[in-house]
Amino acid sequence: MKFTYGICTRGPIIETSKIVTQPDKIVNFVPEIIKRIEKFIPDCQIIVVGGPIIKDPNVFYIPFDDDRIKGGTWITKKKNIITQCADNDIIVYTHDYIAPNEDFYPGFCKFGTDWDICMVKNLQSDGKRYTDWKAWDDPIFGDRKLARYKDLHWFDKNKYITYNGESAIVPDAYDRTRYMAIFGHFWIAKKHVMIEEPLNEEVFYNEGEDIEWSLRVRHKYKYMLNTESSVVLLKDKRLNDPKRKYTKYGRYKNQKFHWEE
Numbered sequence: 001m002k003f004t005y006g007i008c009t010r011g012p013i014i015e016t017s018k019i020v021t022q023p024d025k026i027v028n029f030v031p032e033i034i035k036r037i038e039k040f041i042p043d044c045q046i047i048v049v050g051g052p053i054i055k056d057p058n059v060f061y062i063p064f065d066d067d068r069i070k071g072g073t074w075i076t077k078k079k080n081i082i083t084q085c086a087d088n089d090i091i092v093y094t095h096d097y098i099a100p101n102e103d104f105y106p107g108f109c110k111f112g113t114d115w116d117i118c119m120v121k122n123l124q125s126d127g128k129r130y131t132d133w134k135a136w137d138d139p140i141f142g143d144r145k146l147a148r149y150k151d152l153h154w155f156d157k158n159k160y161i162t163y164n165g166e167s168a169i170v171p172d173a174y175d176r177t178r179y180m181a182i183f184g185h186f187w188i189a190k191k192h193v194m195i196e197e198p199l200n201e202e203v204f205y206n207e208g209e210d211i212e213w214s215l216r217v218r219h220k221y222k223y224m225l226n227t228e229s230s231v232v233l234l235k236d237k238r239l240n241d242p243k244r245k246y247t248k249y250g251r252y253k254n255q256k257f258h259w260e261e
Contacts, residue, residue: 001108002090003044005037006082008075009051009096010066028052029097029234034059036099045087049078051096060085075184076199076209083194091194094186097235098122107229116221118188121230130233131183133225135170136214138179177223184210186231193221 009030030051037044038058048054050064062081066073079093090113104120122132170180197217203209217223 001105001113002088003041003092003105004047004082004086004088004090005041005044005092005094005100006047006049006079006086007033007094007096008049008078008082010073027235029099030054032234033094033096033099036101040100040102041105047082047085049081073205074201075205076201076203080194080198080201083191083198086191089191090188091191092186092188093184094231095184098186098231098233101230101232104229104231107226111226111228114222115224116190116193117182117217117223118226119182119186119223120188120226122186123230123232124236125232126236131185133170133172133174134181134183135174135176135179136181136211138170138176172225172227174225178219180218180223181211181214182218182223184213193217 007030009028028051030048034046034048034054034056037046045060046056046058047060047062049062050066053063054061062085064074064078064081082093083091101123107120119132122130124130170176174180197213197220199209200212203212
């Protein structure tokens with residue numbers, strides 16, 4: 001099993017190997033991510049798009065100048081470049097603060113490859129789950145943030161509902177992936193998926209580019225959660241509402257899960 005690990009970054013100049021709970025924007029986690037990939041994932045192709053020049057012979061570095069992009073960070077273009085340059089069939093797409101844990105590769109050896117798109121546990125420094133296996137426009141769970149996307153240029157009001165519910169990291173055994181979203185900070189996909197359904201380069205960072213892609217692919221491909229593997233956020237990112245309790249079972253920890261189709 002061979003991985004391509006694609007990292008999208010912009011170009012901070014200060015390096016650190018420590019987890020930062022209140023990070024400054026100029027902290028560069030990419031060298032630490034590379035170290036962890038080389039340590040934990042054998043025979044892995046590493047691609048870095050953007051940021052300072054990397055001279056590591058084990059890294060395929062691709063320069064990318066975000067400052068020349070009028071629309072902002074062109075994250076969709078960067079991820080499509082990773083797809084084009086990937087030598088392996090299994091591709092990790094990640095932002096520049098997420099690194100593999102020691103269980104990442106052995107977990108996949110146990111979990112297997114019978115999937116098209118895959119998520120792993122996203123852990124903060126305190127071990128709590130971050131946004132990974134998450135409901136979106138589910139009639140039970142839903143995500144109230146969906147409504148804010150209705151005015152973006154890619155949103156088809158005739159196709160996508162604007163449900164105002166609560167968001168939740170749903171149970172690991174959740175089987176309603178047609179109502180889920182694959183969040184852009186980290187995901188894994190087979191190369192054929194990303195060739196057939198590339199990111200929309202008309203959509204930039206913070207314009208719901210990950211949600212636009214999710215809504216296109218979630219009905220077409222097998223999306224699964226690998227609970228055997230995990231990654232760690234090297235900077236803590238708190239979810240917007242501090243009153244919400246995102247645990248392994250989301251806000252509905254004690255609720256029984258029965259749906260009528």
